[in-house]
Amino acid sequence: MHIHILGICGTFMGGVAALARAAGHRVTGCDAGVYPPMSDQLRALDIKLIEGFSADQLALKPDMFVVGNVVSRARLADGTPKFPLMEAILDAGAPYTSGPQWLAEHVLQGRHVLAVAGTHGKTTTTSMLAWILEMAGKAPGFLVGGVPLDFGVSARPGGGSAPFVIEADEYDTAFFDKRSKFVHYRPRTAVLNNLEFDHADIFDDLAAIERQFHHLVRTVPATGRIVVNATEDSLRRVLAQGCWSEVARFGAGSPDTDWQAKGEHGAFDVLYRGERVGRVDWKLSGLHNQMNALAAIAAADHVGVAPAEAAAALGTFRNVRRRMELRGTVARPGGEITVYDDFAHHPTAIRTTLDGLRRQLDGQGKQSERMLAAFEPRSNTMKLGTMAAQLPWSLEAADLAFCHTAGLDWDAAAALKPMGERAQVAGSIDPLVAQIVAAARAGDHIVCMSNGGFGGVHDKLLAALQAQTP
Structure with missing residues (x-):
C-alpha cells in the first residue's frame, strides 16, 4: 500500500509515517518547514519528502492520502488555496483519511491500547510507560510526540498482540473531523495526567476541553482502567459527567488516592494505598516528573507489571529529546555555562521546568548559580496572546528572561513589564543571542524553551559563547 502523508513532519504524523513504513507500506509525504528531531527520523527511514503542498502531487496516485x-x-x-494539494484531492474524489483514523484502523485494532492524555507531560509519561513495558519484556508498540532517548525513534509497531502505548492529544483530528485525536484510539487503559486551558485556537474555554476528555472516558470499556490525577479539579469534573471503568487515582491530598510518592523528586518510595510497593531513584527532577512516574506505574500495573519492577525500570529511564536536554557547555573561569533545550511553551510548563531545575541546583548546593530563560511564544495559544499575562508568573524562578517576539500580534514587552530589568525582548534570533551572551556569566544555566526549532538558537548560543571565551 502506498500512502502519501500531508503534514508529515509533525511529531504525530511523522510517527504514523514510521509505523506505516515498519509495516511494509510505501510512504511518501509533504510539508513546509522541517526541523529535528522528526526530520532526522524521516531521513533515517529513507522516506521521500516533498517541500510544500503543490497540486501536482496528486499524480503520485497513492492508495490513500493521509491528512x-x-x-x-x-x-x-490573493485568494489562492493555502493547501492546493488538498483542493486537488477533493476535486478528484481521491481517497483520503486522517492520521488518527488510519492509525486506529491499521495499527491499533485488536491491541491493548494504553493512551496518555493531559495538557502537560504526555510525551514524557508515554515514554516512561513504554520503557517500563519494554523492560518488563512486553516489547510494546508505541507512538510518542517526541523521541525517547531510550528508543531513539518516536514510534514502532511492536508485536502483533503486544500492548500499544500512545500519546493521546486533545487537539482536533483534521479539518474534516473536529473531534479530538484521542477519541479514535479506544484505549483499554487511559491516563488523564492533568487538564488546563490550552489550544485557544480551537477551544472556547476549559469546559469545552473537559467535554472532549469525557468523550475519551466514554470509549474505555468496563474492564478498562482510567488512571487520573487526584489533585485536579478539572479531572474530577470530567469523571463526574459519567464513568463506567475502574478508576486509579494518583497524587496526594485526597483520602481515596491509590498511588502516592514519599520522598524527594529524585528519589522516592511508591505507595499503593499507603503501603510501599517500589522505589524510584533516577536523574530526573521536578514534582511534575514524580507525578508522571506515578501515572506510568499505575498504568503499567493494569497490564501486569508489578509496581516494584516498574519503579526499578524508571531508574534507567533517560527521558526524551528536548526535555531538559543538555545541548552543551562552555568553560569559563569560575565555572561552566550550560545550555539546555526544552519543549515547554505553555506558562505552566515553563514554570514547572524552571522550578524543577532550580530545585535540582539547590539540592546540589548550587544556590548561587543563575538560571536564564530564553523562550518563544510559538504555540497557537501563545501566539493569540491568551496567556500573555501569565508569563511573569511562569518565569518567577528565572534570574533573567529573554523573549523571542517574532510573529506575535501582542506586546511581549508590556506583558513582561512586571519583571522589570530581568526581562528583555528581541524580534529575531541574532539580537536575542547577543542579549543572552552579553548577560551570561560563569555558572549560568541557560534554558531555551519552545515547541519549535527556535531558529537554531541553541547552537548559535554555544558558538557565540565559545567565541567569547578568553
Whole structure:
C-alpha cells in the first residue's frame, strides 16, 4: 500500500509515517518547514519528502492520502488555496483519511491500547510507560510526540498482540473531523495526567476541553482502567459527567488516592494505598516528573507489571529529546555555562521546568548559580496572546528572561513589564543571542524553551559563547 502523508513532519504524523513504513507500506509525504528531531527520523527511514503542498502531487496516485491537522481549506490574501494539494484531492474524489483514523484502523485494532492524555507531560509519561513495558519484556508498540532517548525513534509497531502505548492529544483530528485525536484510539487503559486551558485556537474555554476528555472516558470499556490525577479539579469534573471503568487515582491530598510518592523528586518510595510497593531513584527532577512516574506505574500495573519492577525500570529511564536536554557547555573561569533545550511553551510548563531545575541546583548546593530563560511564544495559544499575562508568573524562578517576539500580534514587552530589568525582548534570533551572551556569566544555566526549532538558537548560543571565551 502506498500512502502519501500531508503534514508529515509533525511529531504525530511523522510517527504514523514510521509505523506505516515498519509495516511494509510505501510512504511518501509533504510539508513546509522541517526541523529535528522528526526530520532526522524521516531521513533515517529513507522516506521521500516533498517541500510544500503543490497540486501536482496528486499524480503520485497513492492508495490513500493521509491528512494531518495542519492542513485546512484556508486561502491566502490573493485568494489562492493555502493547501492546493488538498483542493486537488477533493476535486478528484481521491481517497483520503486522517492520521488518527488510519492509525486506529491499521495499527491499533485488536491491541491493548494504553493512551496518555493531559495538557502537560504526555510525551514524557508515554515514554516512561513504554520503557517500563519494554523492560518488563512486553516489547510494546508505541507512538510518542517526541523521541525517547531510550528508543531513539518516536514510534514502532511492536508485536502483533503486544500492548500499544500512545500519546493521546486533545487537539482536533483534521479539518474534516473536529473531534479530538484521542477519541479514535479506544484505549483499554487511559491516563488523564492533568487538564488546563490550552489550544485557544480551537477551544472556547476549559469546559469545552473537559467535554472532549469525557468523550475519551466514554470509549474505555468496563474492564478498562482510567488512571487520573487526584489533585485536579478539572479531572474530577470530567469523571463526574459519567464513568463506567475502574478508576486509579494518583497524587496526594485526597483520602481515596491509590498511588502516592514519599520522598524527594529524585528519589522516592511508591505507595499503593499507603503501603510501599517500589522505589524510584533516577536523574530526573521536578514534582511534575514524580507525578508522571506515578501515572506510568499505575498504568503499567493494569497490564501486569508489578509496581516494584516498574519503579526499578524508571531508574534507567533517560527521558526524551528536548526535555531538559543538555545541548552543551562552555568553560569559563569560575565555572561552566550550560545550555539546555526544552519543549515547554505553555506558562505552566515553563514554570514547572524552571522550578524543577532550580530545585535540582539547590539540592546540589548550587544556590548561587543563575538560571536564564530564553523562550518563544510559538504555540497557537501563545501566539493569540491568551496567556500573555501569565508569563511573569511562569518565569518567577528565572534570574533573567529573554523573549523571542517574532510573529506575535501582542506586546511581549508590556506583558513582561512586571519583571522589570530581568526581562528583555528581541524580534529575531541574532539580537536575542547577543542579549543572552552579553548577560551570561560563569555558572549560568541557560534554558531555551519552545515547541519549535527556535531558529537554531541553541547552537548559535554555544558558538557565540565559545567565541567569547578568553
